[in-house]
Amino acid sequence: MLAMGATRVAVIGASGRMGATVCAAVEGADDLELAGRFDVGDELGDLAGADVVVEFSVPDASPANVAHCVSRGVHVVVGTTGWSDERLATLREQVARTQGVGVLIAPNFALGAVLMMAFAAKAAGYYESVEVIELHHPDKVDAPSGTAARTASLIGEARASAGLGPVPDATTHDPEGARGARVNGIPVHSVRLRGLVAHQEVLLGAPGEMLTIRHDSFDRVSFMPGVLAAVRAVDEHPGVTVGLEHYLGLG
Numbered sequence: 001m002l003a004m005g006a007t008r009v010a011v012i013g014a015s016g017r018m019g020a021t022v023c024a025a026v027e028g029a030d031d032l033e034l035a036g037r038f039d040v041g042d043e044l045g046d047l048a049g050a051d052v053v054v055e056f057s058v059p060d061a062s063p064a065n066v067a068h069c070v071s072r073g074v075h076v077v078v079g080t081t082g083w084s085d086e087r088l089a090t091l092r093e094q095v096a097r098t099q100g101v102g103v104l105i106a107p108n109f110a111l112g113a114v115l116m117m118a119f120a121a122k123a124a125g126y127y128e129s130v131e132v133i134e135l136h137h138p139d140k141v142d143a144p145s146g147t148a149a150r151t152a153s154l155i156g157e158a159r160a161s162a163g164l165g166p167v168p169d170a171t172t173h174d175p176e177g178a179r180g181a182r183v184n185g186i187p188v189h190s191v192r193l194r195g196l197v198a199h200q201e202v203l204l205g206a207p208g209e210m211l212t213i214r215h216d217s218f219d220r221v222s223f224m225p226g227v228l229a230a231v232r233a234v235d236e237h238p239g240v241t242v243g244l245e246h247y248l249g250l251g
């Protein structure tokens, strides 16, 4: 629980699609105050005296931005994707040196997406075949999406726990890479299409049946309840947390 009075929130990447939506959501919340907006080229300095920073920038800029916040003892809610195991390990070392600071890295703040990942992990141990199809707007700079990478990681862990081997696939000739990428051993297919926002399907197959788990974000407002819930709770979770599910009691 943060101190009495409105929580001061600064946004990094404030001019972007997500950053601008977060600024509007913070301004619309009675218990939050928008303390500062930062984007590329701005000096982060004292982060406008923020209690919490929300970071939605680009994968290659995010680690340095988050490290700056941590060095100032400011909690951070991070939506930027591209957090490899190596980047996370470096962040964990930085945060371990700063007592009490909370950092949440969440590849997807939409409640339905968090549930979709949890349902996929729950089902994964029961199906011989699984493939992930993520579909996004064509201005997205990274592939596969952070959500798909996280889903594949959770599915891979569940399959290993269930003693399942590799997904069945008799392909021996695929010169164009039509079978997609393998993330943690799980086939992932990335679609980029004008008109889309953020969507994902997990297809699970067994003899004679298929289970499809699908989530659609039609508008970026879908991410805002999760972002604001994280802003309000991040100080109660010192250290580095990966995945909003751990704040929602679903982890």
Ligand SMILES: NC(=O)c1ccc[n+]([C@@H]2O[C@H](COP(=O)([O-])OP(=O)(O)OC[C@H]3O[C@@H](n4cnc5c(N)ncnc54)[C@H](O)[C@@H]3O)[C@@H](O)[C@H]2O)c1
Binding pocket: 012, 013, 014, 015, 016, 017, 018, 019, 038, 039, 040, 041, 056, 057, 058, 059, 061, 065, 078, 079, 080, 081, 082, 106, 107, 108, 109, 110, 142, 146, 223
């Ligand atoms: N976690 C989630 O729920 C969620 C939802 C949507 C998008 N995302 C992720 O959020 C990120 C941003 O997505 P977007 O659609 O808003 O992108 P965007 O391109 O619209 O916005 C990115 C912003 O970051 C700014 N920026 C670039 N370098 C910077 C730097 N060094 N310091 C500060 N700002 C910098 C850009 O100028 C731009 O304004 C992506 O990684 C995307 O995958 C996550």
Ligand SMILES: O=C(O)C1=N[C@H](C(=O)O)CCC1
Binding pocket: 081, 107, 108, 136, 137, 140, 141, 144, 145, 146, 147, 148, 197, 198
């Ligand atoms: O629009 C994006 O970019 C999104 N990125 C996240 C991802 O990579 O999973 C979440 C959904 C939207």
